[in-house]
Structures are given as C-alpha cells and as structure tokens.
Amino acid sequence: MLDRARQWLDDRTGLPSAVRHFLEEDIPASAGWHQVLGSVALFAFLIQAATGILLAFNYGPTPAEAHASVRYIMTELSGGAMIRGLHHWGASAMIIVVVLHMIQVFVWGAYKKPRETTWIVGCALLLMTLAFGLTGYLLPWDNRAYWGTTVTTQIAGLAPVLGGYVKRLLGAEGDVIGNITFARFYTAHVVLLPVATLALMGLHLYLVRRHGVTPTPDDTARPVKRFYPAQVFKDTVATFAYVMVIALFANFAQLGLGSMADPTDTRYIPRPEWYFLFLFQLLKVFEGSLEVVGAVILPNLAIVALFLVPFLDRGKAVRVRQRTAAIAIVALSAVGWAGLTQRAVATTPPSTEDPLAGLRPPQEWIHMPPEQLAAVGYFYDAACVQCHVLERSSAGPDLSKAPSKRDAEWLLEHFTQPDADGAPTRLSALQRRSLVALVTERDDRGVDVWARRPQEAIAGALLYDARQCAFCHTLNGSGNKRAPVLNGLAARRTRDWVEGHFADPKAFSPGTQMPAYRFTPRELDAITGYLMAIPK
Amino acid sequence: MHETNSKGVSRRSFFGSAIQLLGAAIAAVVAAPAAIYLLAKPKSSGQGDFVEVGDLSEFELGKPQEVVYYRTRVDGWKTTKEKTTAWVVKSEPEKAVAFSPACPHLGCIFRWEETGESFVCPCHASAFDTQGAVLAGPAPRPLDRLVSRIEGGKLLIGPQERHSG
Numbered sequence: 001m002l003d004r005a006r007q008w009l010d011d012r013t014g015l016p017s018a019v020r021h022f023l024e025e026d027i028p029a030s031a032g033w034h035q036v037l038g039s040v041a042l043f044a045f046l047i048q049a050a051t052g053i054l055l056a057f058n059y060g061p062t063p064a065e066a067h068a069s070v071r072y073i074m075t076e077l078s079g080g081a082m083i084r085g086l087h088h089w090g091a092s093a094m095i096i097v098v099v100l101h102m103i104q105v106f107v108w109g110a111y112k113k114p115r116e117t118t119w120i121v122g123c124a125l126l127l128m129t130l131a132f133g134l135t136g137y138l139l140p141w142d143n144r145a146y147w148g149t150t151v152t153t154q155i156a157g158l159a160p161v162l163g164g165y166v167k168r169l170l171g172a173e174g175d176v177i178g179n180i181t182f183a184r185f186y187t188a189h190v191v192l193l194p195v196a197t198l199a200l201m202g203l204h205l206y207l208v209r210r211h212g213v214t215p216t217p218d219d220t221a222r223p224v225k226r227f228y229p230a231q232v233f234k235d236t237v238a239t240f241a242y243v244m245v246i247a248l249f250a251n252f253a254q255l256g257l258g259s260m261a262d263p264t265d266t267r268y269i270p271r272p273e274w275y276f277l278f279l280f281q282l283l284k285v286f287e288g289s290l291e292v293v294g295a296v297i298l299p300n301l302a303i304v305a306l307f308l309v310p311f312l313d314r315g316k317a318v319r320v321r322q323r324t325a326a327i328a329i330v331a332l333s334a335v336g337w338a339g340l341t342q343r344a345v346a347t348t349p350p351s352t353e354d355p356l357a358g359l360r361p362p363q364e365w366i367h368m369p370p371e372q373l374a375a376v377g378y379f380y381d382a383a384c385v386q387c388h389v390l391e392r393s394s395a396g397p398d399l400s401k402a403p404s405k406r407d408a409e410w411l412l413e414h415f416t417q418p419d420a421d422g423a424p425t426r427l428s429a430l431q432r433r434s435l436v437a438l439v440t441e442r443d444d445r446g447v448d449v450w451a452r453r454p455q456e457a458i459a460g461a462l463l464y465d466a467r468q469c470a471f472c473h474t475l476n477g478s479g480n481k482r483a484p485v486l487n488g489l490a491a492r493r494t495r496d497w498v499e500g501h502f503a504d505p506k507a508f509s510p511g512t513q514m515p516a517y518r519f520t521p522r523e524l525d526a527i528t529g530y531l532m533a534i535p536k
Numbered sequence: 537m538h539e540t541n542s543k544g545v546s547r548r549s550f551f552g553s554a555i556q557l558l559g560a561a562i563a564a565v566v567a568a569p570a571a572i573y574l575l576a577k578p579k580s581s582g583q584g585d586f587v588e589v590g591d592l593s594e595f596e597l598g599k600p601q602e603v604v605y606y607r608t609r610v611d612g613w614k615t616t617k618e619k620t621t622a623w624v625v626k627s628e629p630e631k632a633v634a635f636s637p638a639c640p641h642l643g644c645i646f647r648w649e650e651t652g653e654s655f656v657c658p659c660h661a662s663a664f665d666t667q668g669a670v671l672a673g674p675a676p677r678p679l680d681r682l683v684s685r686i687e688g689g690k691l692l693i694g695p696q697e698r699h700s701g
Contacts, residue, residue, distance in 0.1 A: 043562070047566060050566050050570070051566065051570075054570055054573060054574070057574070058612070058613075060612075060613065065613070065614075068613040068614065069612070069613045071613065072578075072612060072613030075579070076578040076579050076580065076613070077573055077576070077578055077579075078572045078573065078576040078579065079569040079570070079571075079572035079573035079576065080573055082569040082573070083569055083570065083573050086565075086566065086569070228551075229547075229548055229551030229552055229555065230547075230551060232551070232555055233551040233554055233555055236554070236555045236558045236559060236562075237554075237558060239558075239562060240558040240561060240562055243561075243562045243565050243566075244565075247565045391585075391587075392588050392690075393588055393690065394688075
C-alpha cells in the first residue's frame with residue numbers, strides 16, 4: 001500500500017527518487033565525524049527560522065510596541081520564554097557552529113581547487129549569520145539593544161568617505177537611532193537576510209554536491225561509501241546534540257529583558273553580544289585619529305583575506321597533520337580573539353541595570369510626584385473611597401473622569417469636613433494639601449496608580465511626604481532645590497549608602513544641612529526602596 | 537529497543553531507526569513548545585470590569601436606547617480603552633437587558649426602526665423584537681446579550697457576551 005503510494009507520487013513528481021538519489025550520493029571513505037558541522041549549521045538555521053516565525057506571530061515590530069510585546073511573549077504566553085530562549089541561544093550557538101565548520105574546512109584545506117567558490121559562498125554565509133546577530137540585537141528594544149545598536153551604527157559611520165551613506169542606509173542619520181533604524185533592521189532581519197541566506201545556502205549545497213565531499217589526499221584508492229545511512233546517522237546525532245544544548249540553555253539559563261530603551265539614560269554602558277566583544281575591544285586599542293584602523297580598516301581587511309584564502313594558499317592538498325601553517329593561523333586567531341574578548345569583559349564595568357527589569361509590568365507610580373502618591377494613601381486611609389468610587393458614580397463625583405475644578409480653599413475645607421452632618425477627618429494640613437495636588441493635578445497615569453493603589457510605593461511616599469523631604473529636595477519635578485534632586489538616585493548611590501546617610505548624613509556628606517532621620521527598619525526599607533526606584 | 541544482533545538486525549536498519557528516532561526528538565524540541573505557545577491561552581487574560589452606563593431611571597420603559605460607553609479590553613500586550621455601544625431595553629422599572637450591537641447573523645451593526653418597532657439589520661434584513669427574538673430574516677439566533685447588573689439604581693454592563701440559543 002505504502003509502496004504503491006510512493007510509486008504513484010514518484011511517477012508524477014519524481015520526488016521520492018530525487019530523495020533517494022540525494023541520500024545515496026557517494027562520499028569518500030575518509031568522510032566521518034569531522035564533516036557533520038555543515039549539516040548542523042543547516043539545521044541551526046532552520047531552527048532559527050522556525051522559532052523566529054513563532055516569535056513574529058506575537059511581536060509588534062515598531063519601537064513603540066516591540067518591548068511590550070517581547071514582555072508579553074516572555075511572561076504571558078506559555079512556552080514563549082522557551083521559544084525566545086531557543087532563538088536567543090540558538091543565535092549564539094549557530095555562530096559557534098558556523099565558525100567551527102569554517103575552521104574545519106580551513107584546517108583540512110578543503111577550499112582548494114576546485115572548491116574555491118564553495119569557500120567564497122561559505123564566507124558570505126558567515127557574514128549573513130553575523131548580520132542576523134547584529135540586526136536581531138536591536139529587536140527587543142531594551143536599553144541593551146538601543147545602546148548596543150547606537151554604537152554599531154556610529155562605528156559604521158567611521159568608514160572613510162562612505163560612512164555618512166552607510167549610516168543613512170542604516171536609518172541612523174544624526175547619530176540617533178529610532179523608527180527608521182528599527183524598520184531597516186527588522187526588515188533586514190526577517191526579509192532580506194533570510195531570503196539571501198536561503199539563496200546562498202542553496203548555492204553552497206549545490207557546490208558541495210557538484211564537487212563532492214572532500215577526500216583526504218591518500219583516499220582516492222579506497223572504495224567510496226554512501227551518504228546514507230552511516231554519515232546521515234552521524235549528522236543526525238550531531239544535530240540532536242546541538243538541539244539538546246540550546247534547549248537546555250533555553251530552559252535553564254536566565255534570559256532577561258532590560259528596561260525599555262531610554263535614549264536619555266546616560267548611565268547605561270553599551271556592550272555588544274559576546275561574539276562581537278573582540279571588535280569592541282579593538283576600538284580601544286586604536287585611539288584618536290587611528291580609531292578608523294580598528295573600527296573599519298582591520299575588520300574589513302580580515303574579511304577580504306578570508307574570502308581570498310583559496311587564492312592565497314594554492315599549494316597542493318596535504319594531510320591534516322602536515323598543515324601546520326593552517327593550524328598555527330587558527331591557533332593564533334583563537335588566542336587573539338580570546339585575549340581581546342577577555343580584556344573587553346575585564347575592562348567593562350558590570351551593568352548596573354537589573355537584567356529582568358523589562359519583564360515586570362511597567363510601574364506608573366515611578367513618574368508620579370511624591371505628594372500625589374502619598375495622597376493616594378491618604379485617600380484610602382481617610383475613607384474618601386466611601387463616597388468617591390473611582391470609575392463609577394457614587395455618592396460623590398467620580399474623581400477619575402477629570403481633574404477637579406474646585407479651588408484649593410473649597411477642597412481644603414472639604415477635606416476637613418467632607419459632610420456637614422458627619423465627623424471631621426483627621427487629616428493634617430500637610431496631608432490635605434497633598435490631596436489637593438492629587439485631585440487637581442494628577443494625569444492619566446496618576447489615575448491608574450490611584451485606582452491600583454501600589455502599597456509598597458505608597459508606604460515610601462507617605463514617609464517622604466510626612467518627613468517633608470520636599471522642603472529641600474526635588475523628586476519627579478516637585479519640591480525645592482535647596483538639596484540635590486533625588487531622581488536617578490540608584491545610579492549614583494548604593495542602597496547601603498542611602499540607608500547609612502539617613503542615620504548619619506554628616507558622616508557621608510560632610511558639611512550637609514540634612515538632619516539625621518530615625519526610621520524603623522520597615523520604614524527605612526520602604527523609603528529607601530521608593531527613592532531607589534525613581535528613574536532619572 | 538528489543539532487537540538482538542543474533543536475529544540479524546542489519547547495520548542499515550539500525551541506522552535507519554536511530555535516524556528516525558533522533559529526527560523525531562529534534563522536531564519535538566521545537567514543535568512541543570511551539571504548540572503550547574500557539575494554542576494555550578495567555579496566562580492572565582485580564583477581563584475588563586463592569587462599566588456604568590447610566591441611571592436606570594433615565595431609560596424609558598420598553599423603548600430601546602443606544603448607550604455609548606468606554607470599556608477596557610486586553611489586546612495582546614496592551615490594555616486599551618475603547619468606545620463601544622449597546623442597546624438597552626428597560627422591560628420593567630427594575631429590570632433591563634443590554635444587547636450587543638452586532639447582528640448574530642454575520643456581525644453587521646443593526647439599528648432600531650421606530651416605524652416597525654423592531655431592530656433591523658441593514659445587511660440581510662434580519663429583524664428582532666425588543667426582547668431580541670428573531671422576527672424575520674436569516675439570523676440564526678436571538679440577539680446576543682451583554683452581561684449586566686443593576687447596582688444602586690445604575691445599570692452596569694460587563695465584559696462578556698451571552699449567546700442565546
């Protein structure tokens with residue numbers, strides 16, 4: 001039955017015969033485990049394509065939507081973190097496999113006549129793989145993506161004569177990346193590069209088939225064997241091992257998402273993906289006007305040399321053990337790469353940003369003036385909510401609809417005695433003034449905070465308001481400037497410093513006017529946590 | 537695997553089975569999370585809340601009235617507030633029904649015809665009475681009702697629809 005179906009299909013399409021022909025190809029007797037890497041690279045690409053398509057199903061490809069949609073994939077969709085993990089770790093793993101494949105071909109001298117074009121197409125595929133990594137790096141649109149790509153496009157801009165055009169082509173004119181950069185990188189990542197890679201892969205495979213798998217020099221006398229089953233088995237085992245490794249990483253390694261890209265965040269230290277770190281370090285070696293050497297000239301010379309390898313080495317094919325020059329070149333490159341990468345890691349300060357910051361829902365309260373946030377606490381404590389239900393009409397007006405138009409005097413009176421027949425509230429003058437600010441000045445984000453009532457943040461803001469920090473400090477644009485603005489405190493000070501400073505300001509800032517504050521441990525935790533969360 | 541070499545399992549068929557097994561495992565590593573990812577519901581499908589649309593006493597008894605209100609809807613990675621409408625019919629002083637504005641036939645937006653005292657869909661002329669029952673046309677079921685409740689004399693409309701029939 002199955003045979004008849006196969007025969008039917010073969011008569012009409014010839015596909016089963018073509019597959020058999022493909023599998024039964026003759027390969028040299030010396031073929032073996034060292035030749036599995038090409039197949040693994042092919043499957044690595046297919047896995048990137050499959051997981052990439054899956055990610056695109058739930059991705060908003062614009063700077064406004066990208067970050068939130070990646071968070072949605074990571075936190076709201078079952079299996080989303082796994083799919084992104086496979087794509088993310090797969091990208092790094094694919095680079096390793098492609099480079100190992102290239103090293104194997106290089107060491108074995110498999111690029112020699114008549115396989116020069118196979119090598120050249122392979123070099124182009126290496127560039128494609130790196131371009132995938134470079135463009136994909138931007139797509140989560142977190143700080144890492146934004147600042148990494150800012151540096152990348154600036155480096156491209158260093159190219160003599162062409163720099164300005166390259167930057168314009170990348171949509172990064174004026175040294176700022178944005179909508180156009182994103183659109184170009186995204187389109188390159190999901191349309192241009194996949195199509196070009198598929199075409200080049202087809203050509204590469206065609207050339208491999210045309211010239212056959214490279215035999216060793218003394219192999220010609222031995223009988224050939226078939227691609228199927230022994231070599232297919234080896235290729236499958238290697239691919240399986242590859243998939244297991246990236247699946248383990250996807251499942252167990254932490255894959256975060258930084259805060260959404262913030263072009264005003266000056267404390268973020270950009271760094272590229274690990275496989276580009278050596279280039280990043282190379283930039284530091286060449287200073288001043290020589291920068292272009294490290295940024296543009298050397299990397300491009302290296303690429304040109306790579307393409308020209310078959311023409312630079314035209315010697316006769318020899319056995320692997322005799323290819324000492326090739327092995328030495330690989331070893332030297334590896335040492336150079338590792339050294340530069342190690343220096344880059346050692347000299348780049350660790351990121352101060354929480355790698356998981358972007359996975360938490362955005363906290364609207366971090367933008368709210370502290371007295372308004374404290375007033376949210378007063379609002380609930382003083383039972384205002386009994387008459388004012390937000391987003392609903394109730395005994396009192398719905399305060400979420402629009403800011404109150406009442407004058408401050410009326411409001412202050414109302415907050416003392418809300419109801420002519422009822423009991424007066426116990427709100428202090430300060431608390432009543434904060435409530436006036438809340439009901440008259442709050443914006444739409446403030447209304448969300450008001451309705452959601454984030455307990456921990458309110459606890460911190462209550463202390464900030466009660467101790468009248470605003471008398472000297474400014475936070476979120478509200479307060480005085482007798483003392484430093486407290487926005488972005490986390491970037492300047494450690495938590496221990498802030499806590500110690502409360503207890504004994506003069507010990508930390510000699511000559512300061514700030515008095516010591518005594519908090520209970522819980523209060524200290526609340527106010528420090530609150531202050532450290534407010535961004536610049 | 538239970539084969540023994542004494543029975544003469546050829547090298548070729550061992551390789552064949554191993555290739556198929558490993559190939560299936562490779563496919564499963566991608567396909568299993570992909571299936572969950574595509575088919576499982578998002579974890580917190582945050583339903584919107586009940587929204588107040590008006591004072592019940594302001595509705596005329598037995599006369600359909602279109603109400604416009606804003607509801608919160610979770611749209612993928614975003615929560616949006618969007619304008620929407622409903623047809624409210626107060627049947628008794630303390631009772632009202634809210635109909636979804638879309639015809640249950642193919643989703644066109646129907647309207648109230650004062651002259652015929654019925655809801656009429658402009659697409660295929662389905663007609664419904666004030667209780668949503670089908671009077672004419674191809675509609676397969678009565679009008680869809682929105683979950684609603686009355687609280688302190690106010691009519692509140694909820695996020696879900698109830699299909700009748």
